[in-house]
Amino acid sequence: MAGLVTGIWAHPDNTSGEFLTLDYWTKMGRKLEEGGIDFLFLADQFAYPLKNGTMAARAVEDAVAFPMGDPLVALSAIASATSRLGLVATMSTMTEPPAHIARRLSTLDSLSGGRIGWNIVTGVNQESTTRLFGTALRPHGERYAIADDFLEVTLKLWEGSWEDDAVIYDKANRIYADPAKVHEIKHEGPYFRCEGALPVPPSPQRTPLLFQAGTSSAGRRFAAKYAEAVFIPGSHPEKAVADIAAIRTLAQEEFGRDADAIKFVCGALFITGDTAEEAVRRRAEMAGYSTLESAKLEWSYHTGMELSDADMDKPIPGSRQTTEDSSKSLVEKYASGKGAERQPQTIGEMLEHLRVHGTTGLGFVGTPEQIADEVEEFVDRTGVDGFLIEPFTTPGTYDDFVDRIMPVLRERGLAKTAYDGSTLREHLFGAGNVTLPENHVGASFRPGVSEQVK
Amino acid sequence: MAGLVTGIWAHPDNTSGEFLTLDYWTKMGRKLEEGGIDFLFLADQFAYPLKNGTMAARAVEDAVAFPMGDPLVALSAIASATSRLGLVATMSTMTEPPAHIARRLSTLDSLSGGRIGWNIVTGVNQESTTRLFGTALRPHGERYAIADDFLEVTLKLWEGSWEDDAVIYDKANRIYADPAKVHEIKHEGPYFRCEGALPVPPSPQRTPLLFQAGTSSAGRRFAAKYAEAVFIPGSHPEKAVADIAAIRTLAQEEFGRDADAIKFVCGALFITGDTAEEAVRRRAEMAGYSTLESAKLEWSYHTGMELSDADMDKPIPGSRQTTEDSSKSLVEKYASGKGAERQPQTIGEMLEHLRVHGTTGLGFVGTPEQIADEVEEFVDRTGVDGFLIEPFTTPGTYDDFVDRIMPVLRERGLAKTAYDGSTLREHLFGAGNVTLPENHVGASFRPGVSEQVK
Numbered sequence: 001m002a003g004l005v006t007g008i009w010a011h012p013d014n015t016s017g018e019f020l021t022l023d024y025w026t027k028m029g030r031k032l033e034e035g036g037i038d039f040l041f042l043a044d045q046f047a048y049p050l051k052n053g054t055m056a057a058r059a060v061e062d063a064v065a066f067p068m069g070d071p072l073v074a075l076s077a078i079a080s081a082t083s084r085l086g087l088v089a090t091m092s093t094m095t096e097p098p099a100h101i102a103r104r105l106s107t108l109d110s111l112s113g114g115r116i117g118w119n120i121v122t123g124v125n126q127e128s129t130t131r132l133f134g135t136a137l138r139p140h141g142e143r144y145a146i147a148d149d150f151l152e153v154t155l156k157l158w159e160g161s162w163e164d165d166a167v168i169y170d171k172a173n174r175i176y177a178d179p180a181k182v183h184e185i186k187h188e189g190p191y192f193r194c195e196g197a198l199p200v201p202p203s204p205q206r207t208p209l210l211f212q213a214g215t216s217s218a219g220r221r222f223a224a225k226y227a228e229a230v231f232i233p234g235s236h237p238e239k240a241v242a243d244i245a246a247i248r249t250l251a252q253e254e255f256g257r258d259a260d261a262i263k264f265v266c267g268a269l270f271i272t273g274d275t276a277e278e279a280v281r282r283r284a285e286m287a288g289y290s291t292l293e294s295a296k297l298e299w300s301y302h303t304g305m306e307l308s309d310a311d312m313d314k315p316i317p318g319s320r321q322t323t324e325d326s327s328k329s330l331v332e333k334y335a336s337g338k339g340a341e342r343q344p345q346t347i348g349e350m351l352e353h354l355r356v357h358g359t360t361g362l363g364f365v366g367t368p369e370q371i372a373d374e375v376e377e378f379v380d381r382t383g384v385d386g387f388l389i390e391p392f393t394t395p396g397t398y399d400d401f402v403d404r405i406m407p408v409l410r411e412r413g414l415a416k417t418a419y420d421g422s423t424l425r426e427h428l429f430g431a432g433n434v435t436l437p438e439n440h441v442g443a444s445f446r447p448g449v450s451e452q453v454k
Numbered sequence: 455m456a457g458l459v460t461g462i463w464a465h466p467d468n469t470s471g472e473f474l475t476l477d478y479w480t481k482m483g484r485k486l487e488e489g490g491i492d493f494l495f496l497a498d499q500f501a502y503p504l505k506n507g508t509m510a511a512r513a514v515e516d517a518v519a520f521p522m523g524d525p526l527v528a529l530s531a532i533a534s535a536t537s538r539l540g541l542v543a544t545m546s547t548m549t550e551p552p553a554h555i556a557r558r559l560s561t562l563d564s565l566s567g568g569r570i571g572w573n574i575v576t577g578v579n580q581e582s583t584t585r586l587f588g589t590a591l592r593p594h595g596e597r598y599a600i601a602d603d604f605l606e607v608t609l610k611l612w613e614g615s616w617e618d619d620a621v622i623y624d625k626a627n628r629i630y631a632d633p634a635k636v637h638e639i640k641h642e643g644p645y646f647r648c649e650g651a652l653p654v655p656p657s658p659q660r661t662p663l664l665f666q667a668g669t670s671s672a673g674r675r676f677a678a679k680y681a682e683a684v685f686i687p688g689s690h691p692e693k694a695v696a697d698i699a700a701i702r703t704l705a706q707e708e709f710g711r712d713a714d715a716i717k718f719v720c721g722a723l724f725i726t727g728d729t730a731e732e733a734v735r736r737r738a739e740m741a742g743y744s745t746l747e748s749a750k751l752e753w754s755y756h757t758g759m760e761l762s763d764a765d766m767d768k769p770i771p772g773s774r775q776t777t778e779d780s781s782k783s784l785v786e787k788y789a790s791g792k793g794a795e796r797q798p799q800t801i802g803e804m805l806e807h808l809r810v811h812g813t814t815g816l817g818f819v820g821t822p823e824q825i826a827d828e829v830e831e832f833v834d835r836t837g838v839d840g841f842l843i844e845p846f847t848t849p850g851t852y853d854d855f856v857d858r859i860m861p862v863l864r865e866r867g868l869a870k871t872a873y874d875g876s877t878l879r880e881h882l883f884g885a886g887n888v889t890l891p892e893n894h895v896g897a898s899f900r901p902g903v904s905e906q907v908k
Contacts, residue, residue, distance in 0.1 A: 004630060009625075009630065010625040010626075010628045011625075012625065017623055020564035020565060020654070020655070020657075021564075022530060022533060022534045022565050022566075026534060046553065046557070046650075046653055048653060054638055055633075055636070055638050055650070055651055057633035057634075058633070060630070060631050060632075060633040060636045061628075061629055061630060061631065061632070061633050062628055062629075062630060063630035063631070066653060067631075067654050067655055068653045068654060069560075069561040069564070069565075069653075069654045070557050070558045070560075070561040070562075070654070072527060073526060073530055073558055073561050073562045073565065074561070074565060075527065075530070076476060076527055076529070076530050076531035076532075077530035077531050077533065079476060080476045080480060080531040080534055080535070095551060095554055096550055096551070096554060097549060097550070097587050097588075099500065099549075099586045099587055100549055100550060100587075103500070103523070103524050104524045104526070106524075107474070107523040107524040107527050107528070108527045110474035110523070111474060111476050111523075111527065111528060111531070112476075128650065131648075131649040132553045132648055132649065133551050133648070134646055134648050134649075169471055171463075171464040172464075174464045174515075174516055175515055175516075176458060176514070176515060176516060176517035177514050177515065177517070177521075178514075178515070179509075179511035179512070179514040179515050180511075182509070182514045184508055184509050192588055193588030194585075194586055194587070194588050195585040195588075196500075196582065197502075197509055199520060199522045199523075199586075200474070200521050200522060200523045200524070201474070201521055203474075
């Protein structure tokens with residue numbers, strides 16, 4: 001669940017302080033479904049900004065990347081309030097065992113009628129998370145190796161345990177399932193061992209739709225192998241084009257997947273108004289909620305570099321965790337100064353840029369028609385498949401998008417007019433595409449396909 | 455979530471096959487709330503019966519202790535459909551890290567308005583679970599030592615992180631919380647390390663209501679220290695009296711708790727009818743759904759002893775896991791033959807007894823008035839505070855209880871006529887008792903109370 005949104009939580013129209021009520025989430029879900037939005041995405045992490053190795057007081061005071069509730073447990077209430085909307089939960093491969101995640105997401109996929117997506121994260125902001133979990137810091141590359149092993153276990157459980165026609169449910173003859181069609185999987189990987197069957201019958205999608213972000217070399221490889229939707233930064237269109245091409249090529253050449261097997265999604269801010277001036281004024285109002293101090297905390301939170309006492313006139317330092325996906329893209333984004341008059345040269349200029357432009361780096365600001373023009377141009381230029389709407393005010397951002405922007409996007413043929421099918425995978429890949437395609441690595445774990453499944 | 459109920463799933467009136475739909479759970483929740491029932495209890499485990507070390511085919515075929523979905527993820531949908539009903543989730547201290555469970559249950563307690571209970575289990579049916587998780591088998595005593603360390607972490611996070619007035623939420627001055635009142639806890643135990651703050655503000659109950667079962671020596675000690683409600687077997691009233699007295703005495707003498715700080719609950723079957731004969735006939739009908747084969751599987755599932763090829767004329771063997779709470783009570787229960795004409799002497803007699811009387815061992819069968827008489831007598835004799843209703847058919851069992859039995863219990867003053875307060879802790883301990891009492895060990899972790907909290 002998103003918690004409060006840094007800075008903007010204090011906007012008078014923002015109701016994000018109600019994030020620990022069910023009403024907040026069910027209303028949001030219904031509004032998005034009314035607008036035909038493909039899915040509600042719930043971010044997650046346990047981390048908060050540190051200062052000198054302990055909780056940063058200013059992060060608590062100003063709600064910078066803090067607080068954060070558990071997103072997973074809210075999903076069944078949202079599922080109950082909706083019937084088509086996809087629900088994407090972020091879960092890390094570093095904090096819970098694979099058999100648990102497999103059963104949880106499978107149960108949710110069943111309860112929601114096949115509407116669950118899993119945003120796979122390999123652990124961010126390690127220092128504060130590892131303190132909470134009492135675990136060791138792991139290098140970036142190793143975390144992707146762990147994630148790879150983790151995914152193999154979950155895919156074997158989802159795809160390999162139950163054959164399609166295993167459940168018989170014949171009350172008269174007291175046969176619940178055909179034991180010849182329920183298999184124990186066996187996995188002995190470098191990080192995880194698992195022997196047994198998924199204790200719950202397969203959900204509509206079997207494997208939830210797999211999301212991933214991260215454009216480091218290891219991140220791209222992981223995306224190319226597993227992801228069905230990838231979040232990429234949209235701040236530099238030419239970078240987005242390169243990311244898409246690189247991941248597509250890897251997916252086809254290394255993993256034998258189809259060119260259109262992965263959808264690419266950019267986080268973006270949409271701020272509209274009756275006039276361009278009103279939209280620009282609202283954008284400026286939004287920027288007014290960011291302070292230099294919160295920009296510093298966000299920077300340190302994403303990169304692991306504390307800048308609180310840094311000299312603002314010094315050049316931008318290299319990230320302490322430059323192999324991190326999040327910090328790498330942030331460093332690239334802000335060091336290059338998208339939207340700035342000139343490239344930021346100092347820490348102070350970079351923070352001012354971060355303060356004004358936020359972490360998204362991609363914004364569509366104008367009347368609904370102007371936004372549609374810009375979206376069309378951006379999509380033409382990059383080949384991006386969709387956008388993750390970043391919040392300004394809640395529910396204002398979503399109300400505006402559904403009520404004002406979506407109708408224009410639909411008129412232009414830039415957005416669908418109805419949901420494809422009833423499952424999340426169908427929303428993104430068309431009716432009938434309910435389960436993983438045959439050439440996804442997960443399909444190789446289906447009974448009879450591979451030796452890896454007993 | 456309960457999955458299918460062994461044997462009885464095949465009854466024509468049983469809808470338990472719908473356990474992977476939200477409607478099944480929200481309807482059940484609404485019915486229980488209509489009846490003023492204190493809480494809905496969701497069991498959980500990953501295990502299923504094994505035969506020669508792998509999944510027992512007959513367990514799959516006849517749905518013996520299998521399948522089982524994840525109970526936690528269904529709770530917010532049930533919470534959304536109700537407003538008073540308590541919701542108790544079973545979660546093991548062996549499969550997930552404490553910081554995760556702390557944040558999940560806290561989030562759910564907030565989302566539900568303070569209605570969450572945690573049934574703490576230390577891991578049952580280890581062989582099949584450890585295969586799935588790739589973990590080592592742990593001796594019974596060590597599992598309680600792990601659980602003790604685990605509880606300390608979660609209690610520190612729940613009670614020690616946020617002071618009551620930490621959240622300010624002053625939008626005008628942009629102060630979300632007072633950093634001087636949000637504390638990082640520090641725990642260095644034999645099994646878990648944790649340093650940090652619960653990333654989510656405190657829920658209404660802070661600590662969910664703590665449930666526990668298990669009447670071994672280590673189990674009693676754990677209950678006496680932590681539990682606010684304890685499930686005890688009711689098959690032998692004199693044993694229930696002894697369990698209650700032993701746990702109460704330990705709680706008072708060793709842990710300084712009040713005599714009435716723990717409620718005791720017995721699992722029981724309630725089968726009613728218009729006449730005593732009809733109720734007895736339905737009880738017999740229920741027994742007809744159990745087979746010798748399913749009794750064998752249940753026995754092996756609970757005790758770890760496989761009896762599939764055993765000589766039925768041999769004496770009852772000692773449990774391979776005799777220190778297990780579940781198997782210990784099962785062995786005690788069936789070896790002593792409650793309800794039988796004479797004490798079972800052989801494996802065959804014991805299994806026949808298990809087949810007919812089920813794992814509950816306590817049953818109230820008769821007209822609502824007869825049941826009320828028996829309940830009254832049982833409560834007078836044992837001092838038990840309540841019952842966990844075991845299902846025969848679903849929703850029939852709950853409909854009968856709410857519509858037919860509850861009104862008579864209320865007339866007799868054996869059941870409350872309205873909910874006490876709005877939180878689960880208040881339902882059990884009276885209005886106003888929302889958080890842990892001052893002399894619960896958890897209260898010692900509150901800021902300023904103990905050195906253990908920074």
